[in-house]
Amino acid sequence: EAGVTQFPSHSVIEKGQTVTLRCDPISGHDNLYWYRRVMGKEIKFLLHFVKESKQDESGMPNNRFLAERTGGTYSTLKVQPAELEDSGVYFCASSPQTLGWGYTFGSGTRLTVV
Amino acid sequence: AQSVAQPEDQVNVAEGNPLTVKCTYSVSGNPYLFWYVQYPNRGLQFLLKYITGDNLVKGSYGFEAEFNKSQTSFHLKKPSALVSDSALYFCAVRKGGATNKLIFGTGTLLAVQP
Structure with a gap:
């Protein structure tokens, strides 16, 4: 079974630019x-999708962040425009519907805003 | 509010010695507690969890953790450390409700010297 895939693994962008991170969950994982x-x-929660719907987006820092999950498969997280404080490692995780704690994490995207 | 504290930024231990990585939590209701490990350039890997039952939980790679309700602690332990155990360790508590999101600690870097 393929794991959770994230790309790019690293991204360096200038302040004010736009970056889009992608996450491919394990096939069949609704969450x-x-x-x-x-x-x-600490690692902080940003948001949670159930299929294509946003279940909880209380952790999104501000409106420069936009997450989508079209068709309930892969998800993208866009930062526009990026600021210096957006630098960090962005992790994606997925879990099956019936196993609320069975998270599988991806390897993360390291974002550096300069 | 639910929170997790990892009081040590770094723990140093000699190979072959026992190791302990500390974690305390604050949560309303029964806690669901987790330990994750992040090796260099890798994603978060699940080590073990406490949901209910025996206070001593055994996990991957020979690690175990002891749930102590009176002290609200969930310390990670291993009887004999290996150099390959050197990594970043995160304690987490699951916030209940529909989202099942995790609240993480700040992480503890474990350095095992040969």
């Missing part, structure tokens, strides 16, 4: 989560 770790701090 998809985005998390972020800013350097040296």
Whole structure:
């Protein structure tokens, strides 16, 4: 079984530019989560999709962040325009509908805004 | 509010010695507790969880954790450390409700010296 795939693995962009991160969950997993770790701090929840619907987006920092999950498959997280404080590692995780704690995490995207 | 504290930024231990990585939590109701590990350039990997039952939970790679309700702790332990255990360890608690999101600690870097 393929795991959760995220790309790019690294991205370096200038302040003010746009970046789109992608997450491909495990096939058949209805739940998809985005998390972020800013350097040296805790991993923080951003949002949760159930299929294509946003179940909880309470962790999204501001309206510069836009997440989508068209068709309930892969998800994208767009940051526009990027700011310096957006730098960090963005993790995606997925889980089956019936196993609320069976998360599988991707390897993350390291975003550096300069 | 639910929270997780990992009081040590780094733990140093000699190979072959026992290791402990500390975690305390604050949660309303019964806690669902997790340990994850992140090896360099890898994603978050699940180590073990406590949901209910025996307070001593055994997980992957020889790790175990002890749930202590009175001290609200869930320390990660291993009887004999390996150099390959060197990694970043995160404790997490599941926030209940429809979203099942995880609340993470800030992480503890474990360095095992040969």
